[in-house]
Amino acid sequence: MYSWCRKITLERDIACYIKKECDHHFKPTWHCIVGKNFGSFITHDEGSFIYLFINKFTILLFKSG
Numbered sequence: 001m002y003s004w005c006r007k008i009t010l011e012r013d014i015a016c017y018i019k020k021e022c023d024h025h026f027k028p029t030w031h032c033i034v035g036k037n038f039g040s041f042i043t044h045d046e047g048s049f050i051y052l053f054i055n056k057f058t059i060l061l062f063k064s065g
Contacts, residue, residue, distance in 0.1 A: 011035055011057065018061060029065040034058070 008014050015032040022030035030048075033040065034057055048063035 014057060014059075018059065022061065022063075026063070030061065030063050033060040 008017055011034040015034040019030050019032040040060055044062035044064050050061045052059050
């Protein structure tokens with residue numbers, strides 16, 4: 001998963017890549033937010049929420065729907 005950090009630098013493109021990969025491997029519908037500073041208030045499917053830091057990126061990934 002970390003290899004994309006070196007190749008993709010725009011937050012929008014990182015979010016798009018992660019969302020598409022999760023939809024492909026784990027079935028839709030995944031949502032991904034990538035940034036350096038953001039707030040959130042979401043509803044997600046049970047057991048499908050992750051909030052992590054990789055390099056300079058903060059990533060919020062969750063499944064809903």
